[in-house]
Amino acid sequence: MTKAVLIVGSSIAGLQAALDLANSGLEVYLVERSPFRCPELDFGELSRAVEGLGGDAEIPQHLLTSKLLEAVKHPNIQVFTQAEVTQFQGERGDFRVEV
Numbered sequence: 001m002t003k004a005v006l007i008v009g010s011s012i013a014g015l016q017a018a019l020d021l022a023n024s025g026l027e028v029y030l031v032e033r034s035p036f037r038c039p040e041l042d043f044g045e046l047s048r049a050v051e052g053l054g055g056d057a058e059i060p061q062h063l064l065t066s067k068l069l070e071a072v073k074h075p076n077i078q079v080f081t082q083a084e085v086t087q088f089q090g091e092r093g094d095f096r097v098e099v
Contacts, residue, residue: 015067022076030079
């Protein structure tokens with residue numbers, strides 16, 4: 001069994017969850033629809049990516065930018081951009097996902 005976590009969406013909650021889980025030693029897969037590239041992310045592109053994330057209008061941009069950059073650089077987090085979950089099979093603790 002692989003100890004890995006799938007997080008869909010890079011809202012502030014998704015990013016913080018990804019970081020917390022990755023810092024505890026789990027492998028994290030973060031799936032995001034936004035088109036930013038990783039890890040060749042420059043500041044301008046990062047700012048545009050942050051603007052495109054939904055649901056975080058009340059979150060200060062610098063906080064979201066900081067979390068996004070931290071996640072992109074974390075060795076236990078793999079970020080899939082311009083991606084969506086297309087198929088899900090199984091149940092909690094034992095599942096397969098197609099992205």
